[in-house]
Amino acid sequence: IDPQNIQECVKDALKMCARKDFTSISFPALGTGNVQVSQVADAMFDALVEVVAKKSVSTLRLVRIVIFQTAMLTEFYNSMLKKENTDVQEEEDTDAQEANFFTESNKPQKPERFVFMDKEVDPACFHICGDSQAKVDEAKQWVKDLILKEQDSSIITDDAIINLTTSDRQRISNMINTMGVRVEQESSQDKLTIEGITKDVLKVTNEIQKMLQRIRSEEELSRSAELASTVVEWQYQQQGGQYQSFDLIHNFRLEQANETKKQHVEVTIQGRMYKVTLPNGPATDNHGNSLDIRRIDKAAHDSLPQYWDTMPDNYLCQSFPIQPGTSEHDEVLGLFQATCQNSVLKIERIQNPSLWRNLQIKKQEMDSKNCHQNNEKRLFHGTCPLIIDTINANGFNRSYAGKNAAVYGNGTYFAVEASYSADDTYSVPDSQGQKHMYLCHVLTGDFTEGQQDMIAPPAKSKSTTQLYDSVTDDPTAPSMFIVFNDIQAYPAYLITFI
Template identity: 30%
Template sequence: MYLQPFQAEHKSYEKQLSDSASDQDDKDQNIDQTLINPSAQGLQRFDYFSRTKETATFRITALSLASANAAAAKLQKCYHENVKTPSYDTQHLERWDNLQRNSLLSACKQVHVDVTLNYNLNRIELRGFLSDLDRIRTHEIIKEAEQDVHEKQHALLMSKQVQWSRIDVDWTGDVLTPYDPLTNYRIEMAYINKDPNKMLGATYIDFAKWKELPETPGDPNHPPVSVHRHSITEEMAFENPQHWKGMGKNELDLVPLQENNPEYEKVETAFRESVKQPSTKIVRIERVQNTTLHKQYMALKAEMRRRVKDCERTTLWHGTKEKSVDGIVRFGFNRSYSGGNKRTAHGQGVYFATEASYSCHNQYAKKDSQGQRRLFLCKALVGKYVKGHKDMRVADHNVFDSAVDDVNNPGIFVIFKDVQAYPEYLIICKDK
């Protein structure tokens, strides 16, 4: 239906619809300027959405100012309903390198999405149109970055256990040239897992010949060179516990314990005395056998004992939800896998309780669809501890190894390194 208004009474109202969340200057923040290492403190904002110069102008023709304002209000409402501000918690945002950080910034800049890096909370906050946010692989970028940080942490610890080197030759004779920690870690993991060859870009390690060989035979830029493996820590420290079941070539196994087994009874007694709930029924107990994780734990223990003789607690509890169990069993207590309940009262680390009754609470050991809860009985390297606080991301000034709720009588321990605790047993229980 077309309405021809009276010429004398017709008025045209133009509304400029724009949204700006910043009064800052219009200086462009391009990715090239972010290549300098960040301070990783406070907030860093990148306004690719708020500062965009693209605007939309709508000319609204109506019979009255009230009608024009109503139409403009509806357009504004539609606009704001499509602007979203999701946030994503990370574990190690302050440890992201420039490549990881710029991968996120570049993806956001391309589709005009604001980014705030909140290093105080290890949180990424985005702002933009919903359709643009959906085009960013945010979860994949965060997952890849966190996994890379996690691998580098393991690599640093592995470099204190084992060092692989090239045997180069100069005028003085044979010279050992160590591989960098990340390459060293990848070579060692391939060696442990019996991978026949380990690619290193244009070369690979042939473990049968103990040589680094070029991928293309005869490549003059990468002549064959012998390699050497040196075990820094005594092999005794790396041996699996004697009571573990034989694992063959496997690096990981979950071993169910039989109820009439003394080991089962020992774990059951510790649980019963600590959970203090007679109505709780144990469904099963499984021993966690993770060779790589245990070796890393023992290496850190050997290092810590040089500073703190009594550095270990052997009976600590950690409650978690069902979907986090596999990550903990495989990779240890990385906060990405260990429950996600966002406990931060005593520090931003992984929490362990001296009493199973605390960890068994549904806030931590959440019931699954069958009403079952999951707790780990752990040993942890608490070392020298200090009273924690909610903003603590690492033990203060590297003087302390962990945080607690009460220095004189700790009921809660908080650790900040992935291999600082080992999950010895998984206990699955439910209410009778």
């Protein structure tokens, strides 16, 4: 054995420590029976310095050299002092250089693609001893079962995963580091697999689902804002008298506030906060400076049904009696009498342009989201005479839900058959014994079975944030539908009967 062999042996041992994530190692004074002690010491310390300089043993913290003969101690000590004063030039290990080449700036970047790195952890090693192989195997299996019992995995499949922001990705990486979970993204990029301790997997999964729900809400807001911009445009007057359109989001929020009869709404104009007085302005900042605003109805002439009667400009809603014998009257009467034999006294058409346009915007959004056009149904809703004017002016409200509201969810109920809504429980008789029922346009969209005390439709699957549009009593043969968004139903006709 010569000093070169000794140096290679030490280097190999140190590299093994790196591969196995060892934190300490002990060497005997190698080959001192055939080689001078000083040469052995220099060779061993040279190997140590060389490996450490390459930064390839990041986990190694302690190296011991065990000397059995006191006479050798001085030689090893002197050699160590010499190396201690050596200026070690750090250099990248070849493998590390190759890794950096493929992980840093030289690698083509794909912004939509991201990778979550697993946290490096020290392995836990079990040494099992027993008086027989069978007992050792039994103990080994028991340990494995115990570990697996505490482990879990979760899969999230959602199109919104690709839209996770840099901040979202950093938060997921932080959770990986603090909780020790593993998060892997599939090549399809719309699936994440989370693995680790059960409670940590559950927590990380819930946090990611919240991120995806936020992204989905932002997408819904963006889509609704874009649809609203095709119907209405809010503008503010600039210096010089020219009008400038609000951005899509502010345009949508102004329209929402206007439709819900809010008196004021705050907006940002050129980086400054303004309070807009609705519906006609002005917009005023904190210093009292005012800007005129206006609302342009893009669909004032072409979005309303052609069979509607002309309304005065200052009327927000109006009811029109439908003459018996007309095709419109016969159609509504036929739908009612298909299942209900009560005598119809009159049929009125409810005209509310704002509610109608809201329904059309929501329908366009639903048609696009569900990739089909079968999202609207004509359904019945029995009502109390005391709230007819409120429904005509403001549409349906979940607080007016029927007595069955806790059975399939706390929403607004609509019946497939008029006979169901004609019951006194839903169509409450007035002082003259007359009852009232609406024939409605209802956006049921994609639906599923409802449940007691439900306040919103459930998600379409456990791994997505996309919700159903409505719920029903029986998805295969529904007799009723329940919606949780008030703009998904329009009171088209009011039927008075006995």
